[in-house]
Amino acid sequence: MSAVTISPKYQVVIPKSIRESMDLHPGQLVEVVQYDDRIEFVPVRSAKQLRGFLAGIDTSVPREDDRL
DSSP: OOOOOOOTTSOOOOOHHHHHHTTOOTTOOEEEEEETTEEEEEEOOOHHHHTTTTTTOOOOOOOOTTOO
């Protein structure tokens, strides 16, 4: 876990290890989400970038008889 400091302009620097592991780049759009007492930054990805990210997902879940 990494700690960051909020600047006087309310800015934070995302640590290098996190930027690299999530392939973040300057100018990239991120969504800011508040959950109770925490803040999350979620990278906004285009539909083209998301293509195939669910490949191999297990779809064998119990279903009701009236569902396909």
